Amino acid sequence: MDNRERIIAIVKGVSKKSSVPDASESLFDSGFLDSFALPDMVGELEREFQISIPDSDLNPRKFESIARIEAYIESRK
Amino acid sequence: MASILAFGAYLPERVVTNQELGERLKCDPGWIREVSGIEERRYAAPEESVAAMGASAARDCLERAGIGAGDIGLIIVASGTAGRRFPGPAASIALQLRAGQTPAIDLPMASAGGLFGIALASTLASSYGNVLVVAAEKMSAVVAREPIDPGVAVLFGDGAGACLISRDGGSARIVDQLLHSDGAFAEDLRLDFDAPLAMNGRSVIMQASRKIPGAISEILAKDHKVPAEVEIFLMHQANQNLIDRVARSLGVEPAKFYSNIRRYGNTSSASMLIAASEWWQNPGPKAGQLICFSAFGAGFHWGSLLVECVA
Numbered sequence: 001m002d003n004r005e006r007i008i009a010i011v012k013g014v015s016k017k018s019s020v021p022d023a024s025e026s027l028f029d030s031g032f033l034d035s036f037a038l039p040d041m042v043g044e045l046e047r048e049f050q051i052s053i054p055d056s057d058l059n060p061r062k063f064e065s066i067a068r069i070e071a072y073i074e075s076r077k
Numbered sequence: 078m079a080s081i082l083a084f085g086a087y088l089p090e091r092v093v094t095n096q097e098l099g100e101r102l103k104c105d106p107g108w109i110r111e112v113s114g115i116e117e118r119r120y121a122a123p124e125e126s127v128a129a130m131g132a133s134a135a136r137d138c139l140e141r142a143g144i145g146a147g148d149i150g151l152i153i154v155a156s157g158t159a160g161r162r163f164p165g166p167a168a169s170i171a172l173q174l175r176a177g178q179t180p181a182i183d184l185p186m187a188s189a190g191g192l193f194g195i196a197l198a199s200t201l202a203s204s205y206g207n208v209l210v211v212a213a214e215k216m217s218a219v220v221a222r223e224p225i226d227p228g229v230a231v232l233f234g235d236g237a238g239a240c241l242i243s244r245d246g247g248s249a250r251i252v253d254q255l256l257h258s259d260g261a262f263a264e265d266l267r268l269d270f271d272a273p274l275a276m277n278g279r280s281v282i283m284q285a286s287r288k289i290p291g292a293i294s295e296i297l298a299k300d301h302k303v304p305a306e307v308e309i310f311l312m313h314q315a316n317q318n319l320i321d322r323v324a325r326s327l328g329v330e331p332a333k334f335y336s337n338i339r340r341y342g343n344t345s346s347a348s349m350l351i352a353a354s355e356w357w358q359n360p361g362p363k364a365g366q367l368i369c370f371s372a373f374g375a376g377f378h379w380g381s382l383l384v385e386c387v388a
Contacts, residue, residue: 028279035279036318039286055287056261060279 003049007069010044023067028060038063045069051076079202080247081195081384084354085138085239087130088341089121093217095231102227109231114317118234118342120217127156128166130237131213132173134347137354138209138239139174146174149241150205152181153198155190155212155346157268157375158219159183170211180205187214187268188313188374190346191238195370195382196254198242206244212346213237222273229276232316234342238350248362249384255296256380257288266375285319285373290326292381293371300383304329306367308386309356313372314338314348323371345374362386 001009004023011020011027014037021030028034033041038060046053051073062072094117095106110116121130131154139146152174154167165183184190184197191212198208216233242251262284265277289312297303304327312320317338324331335356344351349372362368366386373379 035282036286036322038279038283039322042283055259055284058280058283058287060277060283 003073004066004070006048007045007066007073010041010048011066014041014044020066023070024065026064027066028064045073049073049076078251078253079199079242079244080251080387081249082144082207082241082243082247083138083142084350084357085134085136085141086351086354087133087137087237088351089119089125089130089235091120091122092117093120093234098231102225102230104227104231112318113232114336114338115232115342116339119236121215121235125215126166127159127213127215128169128173130215130235131156131166131170131211131239134213134237134239134350135170135174135209135211138241142241144207144241146176149174149176149179149207149209151198151201151208152176152179153184153194153208153210154181155184155186155194155210156214157185157187157190157345158215159185162270166213186346186374186376186378187266188315188345188348189372189376189378189380190374191349192313192370192372192380192382193256193378195240195242196256196380198240199251199254202242202244208242210240210242210350211237212239212350214345214347216343216345219268219274222271224273226273228278229274232343234344236341236344236347236351238347238354240350240353249368249386252383252385253296253300254380254382255292255299256378257292258376258378260376262377266377268375282319284377285315286322286326288377288379289323289371289373292379293323293327293369296381296383297369302367302383307333307369308366309368310334311349311353311356311368311370313374314341314352315343315373
């Protein structure tokens with residue numbers, strides 16, 4: 001699986017939904033994630049990609065959409 | 078380190094239910110409960126000030142401690158909703174308590190104010206003897222500012238809490254304290270002059286979800302303790318979903334986190350002291366029990382406090 005597929009799997013798992021919005025669409029505005037699901041998703045991203053996301057990077061905008069999450073993960077390589 | 082002598086609290090009489098608020102703000106009462114755990118909150122009377130509520134909580138605390146106002150060496154008052162820029166409510170509370178010329182310091186902090194107040198008091202008690210910490214908030218006046226955001230307005234209530242710290246012993250010894258601040262997120266939760274409360278809920282929840290369990294784990298590790306050894310966690314009452322999340326992060330049952338948010342909503346700096354006051358009355362501290370306090374709020378400021386009951 002590439003990074004996007006791994007991210008989509010995480011979003012589906014956290015949101016408990018079988019589909020995901022377009023990569024550029026907001027996960028919050030589209031109703032896939034609420035505020036309390038966001039910390040769960042960040043934790044899953046840390047486990048899946050074996051990274052530690054510092055508190056200073058915990059800006060919701062970085063995790064707003066699948067594309068933004070993918071860009072963030074790429075930036076951490 | 079100093080000790081805790083007593084807690085006190087004051088809640089205004091007026092109960093504002095989700096039903097009432099839902100009708101006014103055009104939102105579903107069930108939704109309020111679902112997103113916050115809140116069913117009702119208290120609103121102060123129009124003429125009831127932060128200082129008046131704080132003085133009432135302080136009197137309750139002093140009465141429980143069996144201490145007169147003349148025996149207070151210092152007063153620290155936390156509030157994020159004081160009615161004017163200066164003077165803050167501290168001097169007014171001292172006057173209402175008839176505490177003479179006892180020094181009274183304002184701590185213009187929101188949700189972490191009660192915790193920071195106790196931490197400062199425990200350090201200053203060696204110089205000032207009995208230090209009275211008060212936290213009082215009139216959030217109803219803040220959330221009524223236009224334009225009203227229903228998602229924010231439903232969360233808050235009014236109230237006051239107080240705690241008396243002494244260098245000369247009490248019912249619980251303050252073992253350790255831990256305070257942190259990070260101004261990088263100052264814009265995410267703020268109250269500008271004459272403006273409505275501005276809150277980036279996602280950022281607040283994301284940071285609080287990590288920083289509160291982090292502060293608790295850090296203080297427990299420093300003192301070679303684990304969460305399971307703590308009798309009760311007395312945390313800032315921000316949101317039931319957040320409280321439950323913090324409990325899960327630490328691997329303890331949510332029941333180990335005292336909660337009264339269903340009845341009072343988020344009373345900002347006062348909430349942790351109100352919760353402590355209720356727990357101190359029932360079931361109350363027993364010798365040997367460990368109690369862990371924690372709070373997080375605008376700034377961001379956050380921290381924890383570890384206490385061991387001695388009687």
